[in-house]
Amino acid sequence: MSQKTSVSSDQSTAKPLAAGRHGERISTLISSKRAKIDRQIGLELFRDMTLGRRFEDKCAEMYYRGKMFGFVHLYNGQEAVSTGVIGAMKRQHDWFCSTYRDHVHALSAGVPAREVMSELFGKETGCSKGRGGSMHLFSQEHHLLGGFAFIGEGIPIALGAAFTSRYKRDALGDASSNAVTAAFFGDGTCNNGQFFECLNMAQLWQLPILFVVENNKWAIGMAHERATSEPEIWQKAAAFGMAGEEVDGMDVLAVRAATQRAIKRARAGEGPTLLECLTYRFRGHSLADPDELRAEEEKQFWAKRDPIKALEKDLTSDSLVRADELRAIEKEIDAEINDCVEFALAAAEPNPKELTRYIWAED
Amino acid sequence: MAGTLLFNALRDAIDEEMARDSLVCVMGEDVGQYGGSYKVTKDLYEKYGELRVLDTPIAENSFTGMAVGAAMTGLRPIVEGMNMGFLLLAFNQISNNMGMLRYTSGGNFTIPTVVRGPGGVGRQLGAEHSQRLEAYFHAVPGIKIVACSTPTNAKGLMKAAIRDNNPVLFFEHVLLYNLIEELPEGDYVCALDQADLVREGKDVTILTYSRMRQHCLKAVEQLETDGIDVELIDLISLKPFDMETIVRSIRKTHRVIVVEECMKTGGIGAELIALITEQCFDELDARPIRLSSQDIPTPYNGKLENFTIIQPHQIVEAAQQIVLKGL
Numbered sequence: 215m216s217q218k219t220s221v222s223s224d225q226s227t228a229k230p231l232a233a234g235r236h237g238e239r240i241s242t243l244i245s246s247k248r249a250k251i252d253r254q255i256g257l258e259l260f261r262d263m264t265l266g267r268r269f270e271d272k273c274a275e276m277y278y279r280g281k282m283f284g285f286v287h288l289y290n291g292q293e294a295v296s297t298g299v300i301g302a303m304k305r306q307h308d309w310f311c312s313t314y315r316d317h318v319h320a321l322s323a324g325v326p327a328r329e330v331m332s333e334l335f336g337k338e339t340g341c342s343k344g345r346g347g348s349m350h351l352f353s354q355e356h357h358l359l360g361g362f363a364f365i366g367e368g369i370p371i372a373l374g375a376a377f378t379s380r381y382k383r384d385a386l387g388d389a390s391s392n393a394v395t396a397a398f399f400g401d402g403t404c405n406n407g408q409f410f411e412c413l414n415m416a417q418l419w420q421l422p423i424l425f426v427v428e429n430n431k432w433a434i435g436m437a438h439e440r441a442t443s444e445p446e447i448w449q450k451a452a453a454f455g456m457a458g459e460e461v462d463g464m465d466v467l468a469v470r471a472a473t474q475r476a477i478k479r480a481r482a483g484e485g486p487t488l489l490e491c492l493t494y495r496f497r498g499h500s501l502a503d504p505d506e507l508r509a510e511e512e513k514q515f516w517a518k519r520d521p522i523k524a525l526e527k528d529l530t531s532d533s534l535v536r537a538d539e540l541r542a543i544e545k546e547i548d549a550e551i552n553d554c555v556e557f558a559l560a561a562a563e564p565n566p567k568e569l570t571r572y573i574w575a576e577d
Numbered sequence: 578m579a580g581t582l583l584f585n586a587l588r589d590a591i592d593e594e595m596a597r598d599s600l601v602c603v604m605g606e607d608v609g610q611y612g613g614s615y616k617v618t619k620d621l622y623e624k625y626g627e628l629r630v631l632d633t634p635i636a637e638n639s640f641t642g643m644a645v646g647a648a649m650t651g652l653r654p655i656v657e658g659m660n661m662g663f664l665l666l667a668f669n670q671i672s673n674n675m676g677m678l679r680y681t682s683g684g685n686f687t688i689p690t691v692v693r694g695p696g697g698v699g700r701q702l703g704a705e706h707s708q709r710l711e712a713y714f715h716a717v718p719g720i721k722i723v724a725c726s727t728p729t730n731a732k733g734l735m736k737a738a739i740r741d742n743n744p745v746l747f748f749e750h751v752l753l754y755n756l757i758e759e760l761p762e763g764d765y766v767c768a769l770d771q772a773d774l775v776r777e778g779k780d781v782t783i784l785t786y787s788r789m790r791q792h793c794l795k796a797v798e799q800l801e802t803d804g805i806d807v808e809l810i811d812l813i814s815l816k817p818f819d820m821e822t823i824v825r826s827i828r829k830t831h832r833v834i835v836v837e838e839c840m841k842t843g844g845i846g847a848e849l850i851a852l853i854t855e856q857c858f859d860e861l862d863a864r865p866i867r868l869s870s871q872d873i874p875t876p877y878n879g880k881l882e883n884f885t886i887i888q889p890h891q892i893v894e895a896a897q898q899i900v901l902k903g904l
Contacts, residue, residue: 309650343683352682359649360682367669370639374646381652385628386599411639418634572684573719575742 233515235439236431239446240492240519243462249302249470253534259301259466260529260540263293263522264547266318269327270497272551273317273334277501281559282334286348289318291464291496294521295428296322298469299396299489303477309357309395311372314349315495316361319398324356327554337561344564345572359395366408369425372397373412376423376486383483394422394480396473402433404447413488417454422480424473427490428463434499435507448490456488463491464519467528494519580757586728587617587693587749590735591655593764595625598653601739604631604640605657605694614659615695615754641667641692645674649686655739658694661748662708675744676719688719691738693747697788697838698886700752704874707882709839711748711815715848722816723769724748724787728758730813733767741769748815750788772819774826778808780900781832784823784849786812789836789887796892803893805900815845823849824857831862832899836892841869863899868892 233240251259270288277286289296292315300310300322312319320330325341333340334348341353349363359375362368375395382391403409404427416423427447431438439445451458457479461472469491476487494516498505529535571577581589595601602625603618609632612619622630633640641664644654658664664671675688698707711722721743725731731749738745775790776797785793790811797807808826812818827833833853835846846867853865868887875885 311646340683342681342685345683346681350681352678352685354682354685359646360678360686362674364669364673367642367673370642370670371646371649371674373639374643374648374652375650376646377643378647378650378652381602381628381647385602385626407636408639408642411634411636412643414634415636415639415643572680572682575679575687575689577684 233512234431234437235445236429236492237512237515239460240462240464243460243492247471248465248467249474251467251470256529256534257539257543259297259470260522260525261543261547262297262301262322263466263525264544265321265327265550266293266296267522268547268551269317269321269330272555274497274501276334276555282348283336284347285314285500285502286334287315287500288497289315289495291516291521292428292430292493293318294466294469294525295398295426295463295491295493298466299398299424299426299473302470302473303394303396306355306357308393309359309372309375311359311368311375311395311397312351312361313368313399314361314363316349316351320351320353320356320358320361323353323358325351325353325358327550328557329353331554331558332561335558335561336563337558338564339558339561343572366399366403366406369397369399369403369408369412372423373416373421376416376421377419379422380419392422392481394424394477396424396426398426398428400433401427401429401431401438401447402436402441404450405442413451413454413456416486417456420483420485422483423486424476424480425486425488427488428493429490430493430495432495432499432508434503446490448488451488456486458488458490460490460492463493464516464521464524466521466525581728581760582754583725583728583731583756584615584617584754586732586760587735588619588621590732591618591739592621592624594736594739595621595629600651601653601655602629602631603655603657604633604644606633606635606659608632608657613657615751618657637663637666638670642670642674644690645670645678645688648688648690653689653739655691655693658692660706661694661696661710662705664692664694664710665708665713671714671720671746672717676717679719687742688744689742690744691735691747692744693735693749695749695751695754697750697752698870698875698882701877701879701882702751703877707875709870711746712839712844714746715816715845719744720816721745721769721814722748723814724750724812726750726753726787726790726811726813728756729760730767730773732760733765734769734813737766737769740766745769748787752788767813770814770817770819772822773811773813774808774822775811776807776809778806778830780806780830781834781896782808782810782826782830783834783836783892783896784810784812785836786815786845787838789838792887792889793836793892795889796896799889799893800896803897805896807896818849818852820852820856823853827853827857828860831860833861834866834868834892834895834899836868836887838870838886840872841867842872844869863903866895866899868895
């Protein structure tokens with residue numbers, strides 16, 4: 215225990231940068247290779263990120279109003295990752311695998327907001343028919359392999375989807391089988407065995423998979439630097455002979471460019487990539503988290519890097535779009551979110567007579 | 578026609594199903610080039626190639642999860658637990674994802690997978706290699722559990738398990754791989770949910786599974802000479818139990834003994850007897866008897882190991898007691 219005390223006092227007295235090493239890393243990161251986009255893509259990225267942000271804000275409101283229950287983990291601040299990665303992939307063709315913080319990945323993958331909100335309200339119209347809840351969003355139609363609530367357990371699932379792509383191509387001779395799987399997880403997961411085991415197998419078999427680490431520095435209350443011997447997660451790829459890349463996770467164009475490079479390799483049969491996105495969650499771990507450990511200065515540091523504001527600045531300063539067009543999108547999003555809440559509130563709950571349905575494949 | 582060894586019956590089943598359906602694949606430790614630690618996948622690597630018979634690194638939780646992901650996206654994987662005990666390391670993937678995911682996904686995905694391998698108490702393999710995981714996995718929702726016991730049912734059940742669209746935990750027994758028997762001709766399957774009425778009788782029902790079937794058969798021979806007429810049922814399906822067959826038998830004999838290799842506490846027999854007392858309490862003329870392994874890690878010493886699991890003479894004594902003394 216004495217060692218633990220000395221570590222924490224070291225941290226409090228050393229005071230490097232307000233945001234610590236995580237902040238230093240993003241400050242010194244050079245995003246030289248950002249994606250070039252046209253006006254249409256720019257609007258789509260803005261729309262997707264805004265939908266994610268406002269959907270989550272509405273979730274918080276609904277939770278505090280007692281409409282939503284259980285553990286609810288919001289994605290605010292990390293939108294550039296979901297939009298940057300999924301937006302660079304093919305929806306309903308590629309596969310996506312998420313964690314307990316899965317609402318926005320589901321939305322980016324194309325699951326309708328009505329279905330996601332219904333699921334959070336436990337309704338039959340939810341994408342998991344009200345059986346899954348916030349941490350277990352699934353959609354076969356939209357190739358969402360799931361929200362997985364235990365740390366690391368989604369990575370082998372994603373590996374299996376990538377294995378299927380290769381199996382169909384090389385064992386069954388289907389040359390059109392080129393789906394890539396994106397597995398999303400956080401910094402805390404990178405100390406778990408399934409992360410290392412799956413990196414090994416993915417590289418060994420050259421599977422078409424993209425490991426996306428959303429390094430938001432905090433695993434609930436465990437700071438990344440206190441949990442890992444090597445905080446630069448992307449460097450762990452080298453141990454497996456895998457391509458690894460560090461990217462500004464608050465910059466959707468940087469994430470998009472890195473994803474495009476990784477997807478190109480994966481589709482060409484050139485194997486997996488470990489992509490570490492440096493990001494930050496603007497809210498606590500879940501809505502039940504008192505969020506007492508993160509310093510105000512640190513939160514301010516990251517708030518200044520709000521990925522949606524950054525994209526707006528990019529789009530308007532390049533004169534790709536006008537600010538009033540973005541305001542119009544925000545209005546549309548607000549209407550969509552109000553609609554999905556109304557829809558979910560009015561939707562039927564699952565029929566208790568169907569309590570045991572979906573246990574078996576035939577049912 | 579020469580008989581077929583049980584491990585070859587399993588091999589034939591997998592071979593035939595892989596030939597029948599190109600989505601069927603095998604993954605696990607040493608299943609490929611090595612042919613499986615008990616040779617259940619011998620020569621399949623050469624026949625079907627390295628992707629369909631995939632040698633995995635020693636990473637049970639991850640390759641089991643990979644099978645789930647592959648099943649969700651269209652394949653029909655068979656996972657081999659080199660020793661079923663190793664699958665304790667895959668408990669999370671088997672429970673959370675293989676078993677529960679279809680339900681939590683509201684029916685979005687199906688998980689057609691078979692997890693198979695050798696379990697049970699062998700000959701002085703030590704505690705970790707002598708486990709009976711069927712009881713540990715029994716409470717997991719969404720999983721079927723079967724235990725084969727003869728070459729004939731091994732082949733028919735394996736084929737049925739591979740064709741089933743649900744996850745099936747398929748227990749083989751290390752000491753049964755060399756059982757030999759002539760197999761039925763042609764393509765046949767055995768129902769995954771039906772018990773096998775091994776011997777009809779009127780005095781007492783003995784319920785058993787896996788290797789204990791052999792011990793029970795030995796006991797039945799002895800009991801015949803004592804004039805005790807045993808109805809012997811091999812459960813085959815450990816989840817769900819074939820309660821129809823079981824209850825029908827107890828209505829006839831009014832006495833029941835469960836003979837199992839798993840430990841007594843929280844065992845298969847515990848659940849079975851609870852169900853029997855719930856469903857046909859009034860039919861019982863004597864208290865049900867459970868003959869189970871001792872609640873201890875299986876010791877290495879051969880003599881102690883024999884005392885850990887049930888022996889035929891104990892089955893004989895229990896049957897004599899319940900039939901002759903009505904106790």
